[in-house]
Structure formats: C-alpha cells, structure tokens
Amino acid sequence: MVSLPAVTPDWAFEREHWRRGYFRVAGVDEAGRGAWAGPVTVAAVILPGSAMDYPFRDSKQLSASQRDALAGEVRRVALSYAVEHAWPDEIEQLNILGATHAAALRALARLDPAPQALVTDYLKLRVPLPLTAPARADALSYSVAAASLLAKTERDRLMGDLDLQYPGYGFAGHKGYGAPAHRAALHTLGVSPVHRRSFAPIRALLDLPAPLLVADTGPEQA
Template identity: 35%
Template structure:
C-alpha cells in the first residue's frame, strides 16, 4: 500500500488484521500514521466513556420506565435581553458525543450541535423571562418562572426533572445537580439549545440597536456596551433594575 492508501484506510474502519499488518510495516510514514490513528481512537474511547457517564442519572430513571427532562438557563447576568431557559428530553438512542457543558464548546461547535440536538431529542421546549419580568420580580424569580414555562411547553410531560442546582416551582420530582451541565447529557443539551437560541435572539436585537454590539457581547456589560449605554442611554430591552442601567431612571 502507498502512504496515501494507508492514510485513507486509517481514516475509515480498519480491521484488526489490517492494523496488525500496518504495525509490522517498517516505513516511518506508516508508523506515524498508525500512531496518530491510535491516539485518535484513545481520544474517541475517552469521549465515549465520558458521554456514557453523563447518562448515569437518566439511566436510573429510564430503568423504571420514567421520562426524564434536563433543564438549563442562560442570561442571568447581562444588562440587556431576556433570560432563556430550555427543557430537553432525550432517550437511549441519543448519540451526539460532543454534547457537553455549553461553556466548554466553541460558539461554532454549539451552533453546529443546535440543529442536531433538535433533530435527535425526543422533545425540546424554550422558556423566556423578559427584561420587564426581570425588573418586576427580580432575576432569580424570573429564571424560575422561565424554567417552569419551558417544562410546561414540552409535549411529553416528564416524570422527573434534572436541574442545574435550582428548584423549579412545578409539581414534578426534581434532582438537583451542581454543575449539572457537565454531569447530565440532558442538561448539557438544554444548555446548548438555550445558549444558541439566546445568542440568535441577541443577534437580531443587534440589528435593531447596532450601537450596542449585542451580537458580540450578548447584552453583557462589556466596555463597548457600557460606552454605548453612556452615549445613547438604555434601549427597551435593557434591564432597568440592573446597575448601571438603573442610573438612567
């Protein structure tokens, strides 16, 4: 085999006999390709093991025939824009290995996974806590109501909720997990969908209010955002109760 043919073989699914033959090939180029393949397989195995571990909690409930939803939110800290929450129901056929805590993924990878999660999940629902709601009842309570909204929007009502360290005001049993988006694939999937959904929303707001660069700062208090706020004042999507926005009222 030529080096090019070896490379093509290792890019696919070589058999044990083929790998054994390559291991005895004296060419340096072949050995380098084989070593790279072995490293790639070790990395894949670790990813598969971690993915399986993040289904630990779901499997406990699946074993009893229960439907489990993972819940997460994004947007508690920004000065502008809503809180967005998401509820996701997965089953044992879900196989997107890269689904993990959204903060561990690049924006590009999150956007790639977003439609794949929507396609492979059993059910997905979004909840939104508007800036006006946040100002009226505070960000923590708005977050809980938006989570409740997301759960109630599911077509398949779950028997159990996996929640990232929150207690949602709804009569469904809940398991609270600290840093749940790194412990549960359901919560991780919800975190990705919520993040991309909110980012897309802030991209749209950036077109309405271009001076604030919402497409780059997502409403957080970055230097460019604060400079625009000082020059032009708050927009209708700013949170009036959040400093320094509150200084304008």
C-alpha cells in the first residue's frame, strides 16, 4: 500500500461556505504557471459535500503513479469537473496571470451543476461568487487538492504529446520548466512555437542572431 504525505487536507474552507448555504463549492488550481513552454492548465472540481475523507493530496507531494491513480478517483467521485488550458499565444496576449484567470473562468463555466462558491489556491478570480483564496489551499482543501491532481496530470499528458511533436527539448521529462537540460536544448535547437516568448529566458534567446526559430508545425493552440 502506497503511503501518502503527512499533510492532509480537510473541509475547513468549504465548510465556511456550507454554513452560508453554498453547498456546491468548486476547488480551483493550476499547473504550469512558471514553465517556459507549453500551456498553463487550470482545473475546477466540485466534490460531493458530504464532508467525507478522501485520499486526495496536493499533486506536488505525490509520485506520478499516485497522481494518476488519484486523478482517476477524482473523476469517478466528482459531481462536476473541467480542465482548461491557456496556450502560449494567449499567455503572450494576456500575460501569465491573465491567461491563468481566463482558463480558470472557462473551466468554471463548464461545470454542471454550476458552483455556488469557490476555493482557490491563492487565485483571486473576479467572479460573482463567494470566493476563498488562501495560500497553500492545494495542501489544505480536499476540493483544491482534487483540482491540482487533474490540472497536473492533464498538463503532464500534454507535455508528453509535445515531446513527440518537438523532439529534443525533453518536454516529457522537465515538463517545460527551466531545467538545465531544457536550457541546453534551447541553445541547440532554438525556440519552438510552444515556448513562451514573453518569459525572460526565452526573450534573451530571441535577441540572439542564431539559432533560428523552429518552423511552426505544432498543434492548434486553443
């Protein structure tokens, strides 16, 4: 049996909304906000408001196999869930925070039944709903932990796909973050269509006369 981290979420933030009559509380979390390439991915999840214990934990505390198993359990038990992406073109247009908010609003709009209140991991969305946005909510709230599992596993899957489409960058391993191997690949291969051109390390490379940009043969960025 796989052991889970000692830090366990609870229902404290959701319970505050339940007391005010808001029983469908959506947890919201993102993955990939600090990466140099690929989308920022946002998930929204409404769990049954029964105050039962779940094995869901902050995705950063778990192994890949644990995340995959628990993400499947989230999909099985959730009243509603949705995952949305903001690709580099939207990130360039709105900046990373604006793109994260836009993806979060798209995910929330897809929830059926719709949420009556939100708990987010310090993501202060402008929504006409009661909102609690504490720091480290992905480690403290079952709903946000569930969202973190969906966001992380779905983004990891996409980065594996991008690794096949743009071989040599190592996307499947570092997931687009600023690992030494990623930096080395950028200097060798240049900047791909799925890199975030507004991020400082990518801007610095684009100011160089070489190498050339990789031809745009990538997926639809929507």
